[in-house]
Amino acid sequence: MMRLILGNRNYSSWSLRGWLAAKQSGLAFTEVVVPMFGSGPAVAGAGALLAPSAGRVPILWAGDDGQGETVVWDSLAILEYLADRVGRDRFWPKADAARALARAMVAEMHSSFAALRGECPMNTRARYQGFALSAAARGDCDRILTLWAEARARHGAGGPFLFGGFCAADIAFAPIVLRFVTYGVVLPGFAEAYVSALVEHPWMQEWIAAAEAEAWVIDRYEGLAGAGDVASNKGAA
Numbered sequence: 355m356m357r358l359i360l361g362n363r364n365y366s367s368w369s370l371r372g373w374l375a376a377k378q379s380g381l382a383f384t385e386v387v388v389p390m391f392g393s394g395p396a397v398a399g400a401g402a403l404l405a406p407s408a409g410r411v412p413i414l415w416a417g418d419d420g421q422g423e424t425v426v427w428d429s430l431a432i433l434e435y436l437a438d439r440v441g442r443d444r445f446w447p448k449a450d451a452a453r454a455l456a457r458a459m460v461a462e463m464h465s466s467f468a469a470l471r472g473e474c475p476m477n478t479r480a481r482y483q484g485f486a487l488s489a490a491a492r493g494d495c496d497r498i499l500t501l502w503a504e505a506r507a508r509h510g511a512g513g514p515f516l517f518g519g520f521c522a523a524d525i526a527f528a529p530i531v532l533r534f535v536t537y538g539v540v541l542p543g544f545a546e547a548y549v550s551a552l553v554e555h556p557w558m559q560e561w562i563a564a565a566e567a568e569a570w571v572i573d574r575y576e577g578l579a580g581a582g583d584v585a586s587n588k589g590a591a
Contacts, residue, residue: 356383359403361390361411363565365575367476367529370561371429372412374525377557378445379436383414389570430464433522445522452509456516456523459501463526470494474533475575478565482578485537498530499545506544514551524552532562 358376360369376383386403388411407413407427414426414435426435437445447453469490487495505516505523512518516527531552534541541549552558 356381356417357386357403357415358383359386359388359411359413359415361388362568362570362572363387363561364478364568364570365390365476365572366411367471367532368410368429369412370476370529370532371525372414372432373561374528374557375429375433375436375445375522376414378433378520378522378525379440380444381436381440390572430460430526433525437522445525447509447517447519447521449509452517455505455509456521459505459516459523460526462501463498463530467494467498467530470498470530470533473578474537475578476529476532477536477575478532478562480536480576482537485539485578487537487539495534495539498527499542502527502545502548506548514548516548520555528552528558 356376358372360366360373363369373385388404390411403415404411404413406425410427412427412429412432414424414432416424416426416435424435426432433445447456469488473488473491474485502516509517513520515521516523531549533539534545534549535553553562
């Protein structure tokens with residue numbers, strides 16, 4: 355049985371990616387949630403599990419045919435490890451052109467969009483009204499929408515997701531989708547439809563419900579300076 359070490363579901367975008375990858379694999383796994391920036395028994399008890407990644411989440415521990423446990427950290431590395439185990443077609447589009455575009459988009463998502471990430475940390479429970487994006491963050495949004503539009507136009511005919519069926523690209527952009535919802539980012543129609551489809555996916559609904567049920571609040575991610583009114587924020591209650 356694999357073990358997946360996660361941070362707070364409400365705030366940890368990288369944990370969401372690792373968890374969706376584990377769900378997509380179809381393999382059985384257990385979850386260990388470690389509060390981000392926390393202390394106490396829950397964190398101390400997970401110290402050995404977090405050690406190989408220098409405390410970063412997510413991290414996957416998996417048995418490996420009697421050779422000892424395999425340890426994989428970084429959400430993209432976890433996705434690729436799982437794809438190797440269960441077959442890459444489960445994660446990536448089958449057509450060469452679509453697969454190439456999906457890989458490029460996932461790589462860009464993995465390494466880019468620092469302004470949007472910094473200004474709009476993931477906060478699944480919150481709903482901000484009138485959030486003011488900087489020019490840099492708006493540029494990140496425009497680039498993401500351009501990528502989404504290209505994927506949907508060229509390869510999205512088979513379903514509601516970026517490449518039709520749910521795949522690695524949707525896993526990579528899932529936290530961006532939640533950010534767009536949290537911060538009330540105005541989107542064109544095709545992007546609104548994609549956001550709705552991804553949010554309504556059963557796995558996303560499962561994650562969102564678990565995030566809403568969490569008791570932890572991380573103050574640095576609440577009451578952001580660029581926000582207007584907070585329409586609802588269960589985490590701050």
